[in-house]
Amino acid sequence: MNARLDFLMELARRRIVERYVGTALRMLWVLLSALIPLLMNLAVFYYIARIPEVQTMGVAGYAAFIFSGLLPFRFVQKSATESCDLLLANMEMLRSVNFPLPLLSLASTVALLVEFAVQCVLMAALVGIAGHTPGWSILLFPFALASLVMLALGASWLMSVAGYVLRDLQEVMTVVFAALVYVTPTMYPPEAAPAFLQRLIWLNPLTHYVLTFRDAILPAAAGPHWSSWVVVAVLPAVVLACGYAAIARVRRYVGDMV
Numbered sequence: 001m002n003a004r005l006d007f008l009m010e011l012a013r014r015r016i017v018e019r020y021v022g023t024a025l026r027m028l029w030v031l032l033s034a035l036i037p038l039l040m041n042l043a044v045f046y047y048i049a050r051i052p053e054v055q056t057m058g059v060a061g062y063a064a065f066i067f068s069g070l071l072p073f074r075f076v077q078k079s080a081t082e083s084c085d086l087l088l089a090n091m092e093m094l095r096s097v098n099f100p101l102p103l104l105s106l107a108s109t110v111a112l113l114v115e116f117a118v119q120c121v122l123m124a125a126l127v128g129i130a131g132h133t134p135g136w137s138i139l140l141f142p143f144a145l146a147s148l149v150m151l152a153l154g155a156s157w158l159m160s161v162a163g164y165v166l167r168d169l170q171e172v173m174t175v176v177f178a179a180l181v182y183v184t185p186t187m188y189p190p191e192a193a194p195a196f197l198q199r200l201i202w203l204n205p206l207t208h209y210v211l212t213f214r215d216a217i218l219p220a221a222a223g224p225h226w227s228s229w230v231v232v233a234v235l236p237a238v239v240l241a242c243g244y245a246a247i248a249r250v251r252r253y254v255g256d257m258v
Contacts, residue, residue, distance in 0.1 A: 069186030084163030157243030
C-alpha cells in the first residue's frame with residue numbers, strides 16, 4: 001500500500017512539474033486562464049447583453065457569480081479533455097507489466113487540484129470584493145469538492161480508455177465542452193434563460209455542480225439547492241464505478257495496446 005502511495009505521489013509530482021514548473025509564465029497562466037474567460041463573459045453578459053438578473057448583482061457580485069460557476073466546470077472540462085490522450089502519452093510506462101493504469105488518471109487529477117487551489121484563492125478574493133460574508137453553507141464546500149473530484153476522476157478513466165480507441169476524441173471533447181458551457185448556468189442563472197434552454201440546463205449534470213458550489217461559496221436568499229445536492233451525491237459514484245470498471249478491463253489488453 002505504501003509503495004502504491006509513493007508511486008502515486010511521484011506520478012503526481014511529475015505531472016505538476018510538467019504543467020507548472022520551469023517558467024514563471026506557466027504559473028502566471030494558471031491565473032490568466034481563469035481571468036480571461038471571466039473578463040470576456042463579464043463584458044458580454046453584463047455590459048453588452050445587459051440581462052436584468054445579471055444587472056441586479058452588480059459588477060463585483062456578477063464576477064464572483066461567474067467564477068464560482070467556471071471553477072467546477074473547468075475542472076471537469078480539463079480532466080476529461082486532457083485524459084483523452086493519457087494512455088497514448090504514457091506508452092513507455094505502460095510497457096511495465098505491473099503498471100497500475102488507474103494511477104495515471106489519479107495523478108492527473110491531483111495535479112489539476114494544484115491549479116484549482118490557486119484559483120480558489122482568486123475566488124475568495126472576488127467574494128471579498130463583492131462584499132459577501134461566508135455563512136454556515138461554507139461547511140458544505142468540502143462535500144462539493146469531494147464530489148467534483150470523484151466525477152473528474154471517473155470521467156478521466158472513461159476518457160482515457162475511449163481516447164485510445166478514438167484517436168480524435170480530444171478535439172471532439174474540446175468542441176463539446178465549448179458548447180456545453182452555454183447550457184450550464186455559469187454566466188447566468190437558469191431562470192434567466194429561455195424556456196427551451198432551461199430544459200437543457202436542468203438535464204445537464206454539470207448544472208448541479210455549479211449550483212452546489214454556489215450554494216457553498218455565495219450567500220443565497222433561496223437557500224441550498226437540495227435536489228442538486230442529491231444529484232452530486234449519486235452521480236459521481238456511478239461515473240467512478242463505470243470508469244474504474246473500464247480501466248480495469250483495459251488492463252487485460254495492455255500488452256496488445258503497447
